Amino acid sequence: MIDTYLKSNKSKNKYRSLNNKIKEGQHYIFVYSTGDNIVHLDFENNNLLDNISSKVPVKFLCGKAMVIIDDDNNKNTDRKKALKEKLKFNLLVLNVTEVENLLSPDVIIKTIKDYPSIKKHQMISIPEFKQEDYKYIKLGTYIDDNLLPKLKKINKKETIKTKSFKKDKTSTNSTINNKVEFCEYATMHINESNLSTESIRVIESILDFIIKNNPNI
Known part of the structure; x- marks a missing residue:
């Protein structure tokens, strides 16, 4: 959807110059993980931050990654809080229950x-x-x-x-x-005219992250 947004008249001026400049695989990649995989960080007891640090050095593992997670009806608030502590602005919680609700x-x-x-x-x-x-x-x-x-x-x-x-x-x-x-x-049906407001918000957050980590583009 990034390319679709950059070509649309909905894109903001600050992003339009990126069209035909940023390339997936060179300036960014997407890695899909099911929500359950985050359990490997072990959030099962109250020592959430200690568990994150000892189990997986998430701040270093995701140092140049933007983690996007479903809101899932405000589920797992402690888990999200712990991730936010470690990832700060590199964490984006969707304003919809699941990613397909962005459509x-x-x-x-x-x-x-x-x-x-x-x-x-x-x-x-x-x-x-x-x-x-x-x-x-x-x-x-x-x-x-x-x-x-x-x-x-x-x-x-x-x-x-x-x-x-x-x-x-x-x-x-x-x-x-x-x-x-x-x-x-x-x-097959996503195009420049039917990007939702919520999907645009997510795309612009991703673009800000790409710009931040690719200062020469």
Whole structure:
């Protein structure tokens, strides 16, 4: 999404000169880690900072890394506080429950329509919604509970039946089932016009970090 932002008219003047200058693999890389992997830092008892320092020298390991984590409905506040103590400005906690909640409604609608169980119906309508509606609700639950029941064929009354998007069908707040598949569909629809406000905030924070660590670009 960085390249998309730099090419868009939403990019601020201070970043526009970076277009075609910064290159992934040269000026920055992304390393994906599931949230559970952070448990290796051992936050299980009250000596949080001592455990971080003794288990993993995170300040040195992440000295030139920006760590981005989900808010996850304000879960693990002690863990986040401990990381903030060590990483300071190199830690960004998202203002949404999970990273996929950064997607704009336009991208989510187009992604849903790409799934074979929905795409086979061709012309369908999906009710309008705003990012604020799902900002703090895991996307699997939001889609299942708020969008799928309202899917209808255009000019017809019958509701469309499709598979669940929830990973945990028994949960009242479940993440997306098969995030890799959802991501593959979603990335095809992200463009300059449909970057969400929250995603822009994250991109600009990443760009500030890149600039700071690449003073010659």
